[in-house]
């Protein structure tokens with residue numbers, strides 16, 4: 001299973017790609033438009049700002065997040081973009097697919113991505129389990145304490161989510177949401 005990645009200019013958030021699935025689109029990069037779905041680890045601005053550009057290139061693309069993430073994609077205050085003077089609202093809400101905890105998203109014939117809700121950093125946080133890989137977003141960045149002081153953050157939930165991620169990380173490789 002080949003994972004490609006790109007470190008974005010904004011806050012060194014990381015965009016990953018497996019096959020035709022992109023995780024957390026920011027800057028445009030090689031292969032950016034060769035995808036048919038986007039999975040979000042959460043809907044903070046630095047993990048979503050490439051979405052409108054991507055939808056111009058691929059109007060039929062689907063975006064997988066939870067219900068809270070759906071609200072954030074449609075609200076520049078909630079996704080924090082307003083505070084960086086780059087207000088971002090998703091141009092085509094019809095593209096959003098809301099996933100429940102434990103839902104599977106099919107990436108290809110042989111590959112599923114399982115959505116595990118890991119709130120604490122933010123209520124939209126999902127850790128995606130793809131075979132031997134975990135995409136943890138900002139729920140778990142090795143070497144960094146999970147940030148819980150942004151709107152919607154919750155320290156207790158973050159501790160519980162970290163325990164869960166720790167279990168999931170047994171025999172799996174972690175791909176976090178930022179380069180440190």
Ligand SMILES: [Zn+2]
Pocket residue numbers: 042044121122138
């Ligand atoms: Zn974040």
